[in-house]
Amino acid sequence: MIRFIHTADVHLDAPLTNLSSIYEIRQEDFRRTMRRIRDVAINNQVDFWLIAGDLLEYHGGTRATALFLRELFDSIAPIPIFISPGNHDPWQEGSFYQTMEWPAHVHIFTDEWGVYEYPEKSCVLYGWGFPQAHVTTSPLDSFPGTLPDYRYHIMVIHGSVITGEHTEHSVYAPMTIGGLADTGVNYVALGHIHKPMQFLHPQTQQVFAVYPGSPEGLSMKENGERYAILGTISGNGDVTVEPISVQSRISRKLTISLKGLETIDAIVERVEQELSQVNKEDLLYVTFEGERASYLQVPVEIIKSRCKKYFFIQFTDQTYPDIDEQQVKEKGGVLGKWLEKLDDLEQAATNEREKAVIQLAKREALQQIGSVFR
Structure with missing residues (x-):
């Protein structure tokens, strides 16, 4: 042998x-x-x-x-x-x-x-x-x-x-x-x-x-x-x-949903709760996702200040505001036409990759619209 x-x-x-x-x-x-x-x-x-x-x-x-x-x-x-x-x-x-x-x-x-x-x-x-x-x-x-x-x-x-x-x-x-x-x-x-x-x-x-x-x-x-x-x-x-x-540290991807949270304190508490389950000596790559209140922005700097005990942590915000798309479209104007155009492009997509790109563009559009309404 x-x-x-x-x-x-x-x-x-x-x-x-x-x-x-x-x-x-x-x-x-x-x-x-x-x-x-x-x-x-x-x-x-x-x-x-x-x-x-x-x-x-x-x-x-x-x-x-x-x-x-x-x-x-x-x-x-x-x-x-x-x-x-x-x-x-x-x-x-x-x-x-x-x-x-x-x-x-x-x-x-x-x-x-x-x-x-x-x-x-x-x-x-x-x-x-x-x-x-x-x-x-x-x-x-x-x-x-x-x-x-x-x-x-x-x-x-x-x-x-x-x-x-x-x-x-x-x-x-x-x-x-x-x-x-x-x-x-x-x-x-x-x-x-x-x-x-x-x-x-x-x-x-x-x-x-x-x-x-x-x-x-x-x-x-x-x-x-x-x-x-x-x-x-x-x-x-x-x-x-x-x-x-054999690794010395693990690189970990975490996804944290902020859906339904209405205050900054609630967001910070949710993040701290999720992070308490992982090894603070690993490398953490955290993505925030889900629908959030349109009047809120993810308080990334506050969260960072609470996470100094972690060896390495990086945050990415992929949340989107809880805006009524249909209501925006019915109001017309530039914002409504913007969303309608993205809907048309999504329906015309010929494959899943194109569709995913359009959906990402729509999330970005909703981010921008949310900042107008905030």
Whole structure:
């Protein structure tokens, strides 16, 4: 049996847009997450640590962070570590992969396929790395093939699994499930897509390729728990993967309805009640929604003043005033014609996307009308 830990897309020293006020703390969170993954590897006595790219930013990555990684990797020796450089940390001149000396048990792949044999484990590791930010051809075209007389075959690679037509990810080492299956490996440790995804082998219908997702959320889009993969390959080649929650903080999206609330105090009380249910050390992205009294505005600044105990919190107001649309239309004038025009556009919408855009425009219109009546 072979056991491994698989992670990818850590993005150490990434800019973290909109988090400048807590940037240094978040960077320490990312380092803590890496230490946690290291601990999972040690506690589970893994045979290999697989890192499928975008580990340390090529643009903006610091020597201090590179030294942190070197010390972290030293602490897990002699467990072999395999890194497949990605589009954010390519194997190219000036990268810390090339300018720093790494421990002997750390293996960094290049754009020429690397093959590492472990006869005592009857296992071979194969890997490839980005030589620059964009690669439009499939690295599988030059895959050397699996070595004979070994039981286990593992691939580590950063790139895009393309399941349809050309996409924005097609310039990032495009691959197909069929192409990966044809290599004959037991497991493909993937990186690049930040959302966890698992792929089944076309013939065996068993999991054989996995994107673990980013282990620490980089934005509000990467909300919820984040994972590393603890995997095993049995003696007969069956693959088992277990997502292990490893994040330091969770990015959480919350929606709070303000419908029916008629005073500022009532709004503030509702928000405090909803927020009392969540971990104040997480990153909170709160959206206010629903119909509100037309004479009220959401008191965002007051709410912020009550939320200083939270590590990070961001508010978005998507409420709309309780205006009688029909009454406004019957009165005519510019405002009534505005709403009638939006109704016509909504009815003429040819798909759900167009309809959603018109509905958003109507909410904005009601916001403006509400400010006139306030």
